[in-house]
Structure formats: C-alpha cells, structure tokens
Amino acid sequence: MQARLHLPLWIHAFEHVSAALCAKVTAALEQAGLQPAPGGARPSGFGLALLDGVDAAVLERVRSLAAGASVLAIAVGARPPATADMWALLEAGAFDVLNWTDAAADAARIQARLERRDALQRLAGSPEVRSTLVGASPAWRALVHSVVEVAAFTESPVLITGETGTGKDQVAQLIHRLGGRGELVVLDCTTLTPELAGSELFGHERGAFTGAANARDGAFALADGGVLFLDEVGELPLPLQAQLLRVLQEHTYKRVGSNTWQRSRFRLVCATNRSLEDEVANGRFRADLYHRIAAWRCRTPPLRERGDDVLPLAQHFLALLAGPGAACGFDDAVREYLLLRDYPGNVRELRQTVARLWYRHSGPGPITIGDLAPDERPAQGAPACWPDIRFESAIRAAIDLRIGLARISQAAADIAIQLVLEQEGDNNQRAALRLGVTDRALQIRRKAWADAH
Numbered sequence: 526m527q528a529r530l531h532l533p534l535w536i537h538a539f540e541h542v543s544a545a546l547c548a549k550v551t552a553a554l555e556q557a558g559l560q561p562a563p564g565g566a567r568p569s570g571f572g573l574a575l576l577d578g579v580d581a582a583v584l585e586r587v588r589s590l591a592a593g594a595s596v597l598a599i600a601v602g603a604r605p606p607a608t609a610d611m612w613a614l615l616e617a618g619a620f621d622v623l624n625w626t627d628a629a630a631d632a633a634r635i636q637a638r639l640e641r642r643d644a645l646q647r648l649a650g651s652p653e654v655r656s657t658l659v660g661a662s663p664a665w666r667a668l669v670h671s672v673v674e675v676a677a678f679t680e681s682p683v684l685i686t687g688e689t690g691t692g693k694d695q696v697a698q699l700i701h702r703l704g705g706r707g708e709l710v711v712l713d714c715t716t717l718t719p720e721l722a723g724s725e726l727f728g729h730e731r732g733a734f735t736g737a738a739n740a741r742d743g744a745f746a747l748a749d750g751g752v753l754f755l756d757e758v759g760e761l762p763l764p765l766q767a768q769l770l771r772v773l774q775e776h777t778y779k780r781v782g783s784n785t786w787q788r789s790r791f792r793l794v795c796a797t798n799r800s801l802e803d804e805v806a807n808g809r810f811r812a813d814l815y816h817r818i819a820a821w822r823c824r825t826p827p828l829r830e831r832g833d834d835v836l837p838l839a840q841h842f843l844a845l846l847a848g849p850g851a852a853c854g855f856d857d858a859v860r861e862y863l864l865l866r867d868y869p870g871n872v873r874e875l876r877q878t879v880a881r882l883w884y885r886h887s888g889p890g891p892i893t894i895g896d897l898a899p900d901e902r903p904a905q906g907a908p909a910c911w912p913d914i915r916f917e918s919a920i921r922a923a924i925d926l927r928i929g930l931a932r933i934s935q936a937a938a939d940i941a942i943q944l945v946l947e948q949e950g951d952n953n954q955r956a957a958l959r960l961g962v963t964d965r966a967l968q969i970r971r972k973a974w975a976d977a978h
C-alpha cells in the first residue's frame with residue numbers, strides 16, 4: 526500500500542510487551558505505509574502505546590506521554606483489557622483504545638484513526654480557526670476540537686450552549702464556514718412571535734394576508750443547501766416548537782397561503798444560554814425537539830474557566846483595533862488589571878474593555894493604566910477581589926493534572942506560609958499573626974514540613 530501518512534509516529538512498548546510482538550506490530554504498520562520510530566523521552570506528534578495489562582504505573586506513563594502528543598493505546602495481550610481499564614486509559618489522555626488481533630486489519634484501523642486525528646488537529650490549528658476562536662486553555666481547546674469535528678466531518682445538527690458573550694455566535698459562523706455549504710441564515714428566536722413567525726419561517730404567497738403585497742421566501746427556503754442558525758432557541762414559543770419539529774422530521778413545509786409542499790435540506794445549528802434540559806423538565810421545551818436539535822452538543826466555557834486565555838484574547842482584540850502591522854501591547858499594570866477583574870459579560874465584556882482602553886490611548890508605546898476610564902479603576906485600599914481569575918486558573922491546572930483536594934489545600938497553605946515568612950524575615954510570631962494562626966500552630970506546621978522534606 527502506498528504511504529499516505531507523513532506523521533511523526535512513534536511507538537512506546539510497555540514492559541510486558543515482548544520485542545517480537547513489538548517488531549510484528551511495527552512491520553504490519555510499515556506494510557500499511559506508516560513509518561513508526563521509537564518514542565523519545567518527551568514525545569510529540571502521534572504515538573502508539575503498546576500495552577499488555579493496565580495498572581497505575583501504565584496509566585501514569587500514558588498520562589505523561591499524552592501530555593505532549595496524541596496517543597493511541599493498543600492492547601496487545603491475549604485478552605482485551607476490562608472496560609473500566611479502557612475508560613481509565615481515555616481518562617489518562619489516550620484518544621482511543623484498540624485491541625491488536627489480526628495484523629493487516631489492525632494496521633488499517635490504526636491508520637484510519639491517526640489520519641482522522643491528524644486532519645482534525647490540522648484544521649483546529651489552521652489560521653482560519655485560530656483567528657476565529659482565539660484561546661489555548663484546555664477547556665477552549667476541547668471545545669474547538671469538538672466544533673471542528675462536527676463541522677468538517679458530519680452533517681449533524683449542533684446545539685451550542687453557554688453563558689452570554691462566550692462566543693456561541695462565533696462558533697455557529699465557524700461551523701458554517703468549515704462545513705463549506707450554502708448560505709448561513711440566522712434567525713433570532715427572541716424576535717419570533719406566533720403572528721410573525723409563519724411568514725419568517727415558511728415565507729408567504731402574495732395576498733396570503735393583509736399587507737402581503739408580494740410573495741416572500743422564509744428562513745427554511747433561504748437555508749436550503751446551507752445552514753439555518755436559530756439563535757436563542759430556548760425562547761421559541763411552544764406552538765412554534767411543534768411547527769419546527771415537523772419541518773425537521775419531514776424536511777417539507779408550506780408557505781403561508783399555499784397548498785404546495787416545498788422541500789428544504791439544511792443543517793441546523795441552535796444556540797442558547799438556557800439549560801434546555803431544565804426547560805424540558807419544566808415543560809417549557811419539547812423533549813422530542815430537544816433530542817432532534819441536540820444531536821451534537823458544544824458548550825462554550827465562561828471566561829472564568831479559561832483565565833489563561835484572557836491576555837491572548839485581549840491582545841487579539843487590540844490587534845484588530847490597531848490594524849495590521851501595528852505593534853501595540855499592554856504594560857504590566859494593565860495586564861494585571863485585565864487578569865484580576867471580573868467579566869460577567871465574558872469575552873464580549875473583555876472585548877469592550879480593550880476597546881475603551883484603545884480609544885483613550887494615544888501615541889506609540891503600550892497601553893498604560895492612565896488609559897483606564899476613572900470609573901473603571903480599581904478602588905484604592907478596597908479589598909481585592911479574591912479568589913480571582915488567576916487563583917481559579919491555578920487551581921484548575923491542578924485539577925487538570927488530577928491532583929486531589931488534600932494536596933491542593935496543603936500546597937496552598939505551604940506557599941502562603943513560605944511567602945509570609947519571607948516577608949516577615951522568618952519571624953514566626955509575626956508570620957503567625959498575619960496568617961491568623963497561633964504561634965504554636967505555625968511552629969508545628971513548619972516542623973512537619975521540615976521533617977517531610
């Protein structure tokens with residue numbers, strides 16, 4: 526078979542995997558056109574983890590391999606791993622788990638998985654995607670991956686959920702562009718009343734009602750061959766939900782004032798900041814419609830869950846304002862301000878904050894705190910907002926590394942003690958006072974810490 530895949534592919538064989546078996550797998554992969562090499566200490570690219578049995582050490586190693594690479598776990602033992610072990614491998618970062626049974630077929634399966642993964646990653650990393658959905662935090666990367674997958678590789682309806690200003694509209698537009706099909710027709714469901722909706726959705730014939738001087742196409746006709754984006758779908762009145770369901774099931778509809786069935790094929794993308802599951806439970810949203818529109822779900826995380834993205838997003842918005850080639854940034858104090866403040870309006874609020882800074886700014890050089898409007902400056906002497914977005918971000922990083930609560934609490938306390946002791950010149954009494962603990966309690970804690978290290 527001709528080589529189709531030019532991936533930096535490595536193989537990591539765990540202890541219990543014999544050299545003979547490893548050679549057999551390698552030969553079969555080469556036969557299929559892949560060119561595997563042994564994995565280095567910190568592998569990147571794509572890798573196969575050959576394993577026979579799953580235990581804590583194997584999971585730990587898979588976790589470290591998957592930190593910098595896309596890892597496919599290949600179970601080469603006589604018996605496939607238990608289901609729980611397969612889930613654990615996914616949890617540890619493997620993107621799939623396959624059993625090695627018959628060389629020729631297995632090599633083809635591995636190749637197909639790697640090709641799909643490679644195509645996905647290329648698209649997710651393409652300039653078009655990166656400039657539309659800016660951000661590199663783990664939560665954001667997971668979303669982008671999911672969006673790219675559904676847009677480029679499926680025709681599935683998509684439901685985008687998330688708080689206001691988190692980028693749902695942005696995601697819908699990207700799904701349309703990556704899908705490469707027809708028009709994007711956007712309907713804001715908050716503006717659809719039962720009286721207006723018939724004409725908006727289905728269109729009407731001339732003279733269908735008073736004022737219908739001309740025939741008009743509705744959203745279903747306009748979206749034929751393209752994408753229909755129903756924004757704020759959670760606001761759709763119940764009678765309209767019933768009508769929409771019928772069109773989704775039959776792909777046919779009638780214009781108002783017409784007896785002729787029209788056909789329309791479109792991809793449906795919906796967005797809402799409501800919990801549609803709660804709406805269904807409360808009888809405000811039809812369960813059958815929910816299951817139709819939510820075949821694939823994406824959640825745009827709020828900015829507080831992606832603190833690492835605040836500065837890259839701010840820089841992105843600034844570059845859009847400053848224009849191509851303009852070198853403009855934020856000085857340290859402004860960066861700190863941007864990181865510490867709250868964003869109830871999420872990315873939209875961050876964008877507006879950057880715009881206000883930019884409009885007040887003049888001349889060359891970075892944006893400085895004087896560019897902040899007086900009513901936006903943090904009140905001096907006022908207690909800082911804590912825990913802030915940076916604290917949350919640090920804790921999230923620990924959680925992502927699967928560090929437990931005890932270690933997180935312990936580390937936070939240890940770091941606080943070290944910092945205060947440094948500031949108080951190692952004076953135990955003064956440090957204890959500042960930390961709100963007794964002198965004795967701090968001494969005991971320091972002794973325990975010294976014994977442990």
Ligand SMILES: Nc1ncnc2c1ncn2[C@@H]1O[C@H](COP(=O)(O)OP(=O)(O)OP(=O)(O)O)[C@@H](O)[C@H]1O
Nearest residue numbers: 657658659688689690691692693694695798872873
């Ligand atoms: N990841 C992102 N990268 C770049 N711009 C973003 C991103 N997320 C949001 N934005 C920008 O933030 C603003 C709000 O985004 P958008 O309108 O997509 O949010 P939304 O979730 O649809 O909000 P709403 O629910 O209020 O309609 C837009 O100006 C958009 O360009």
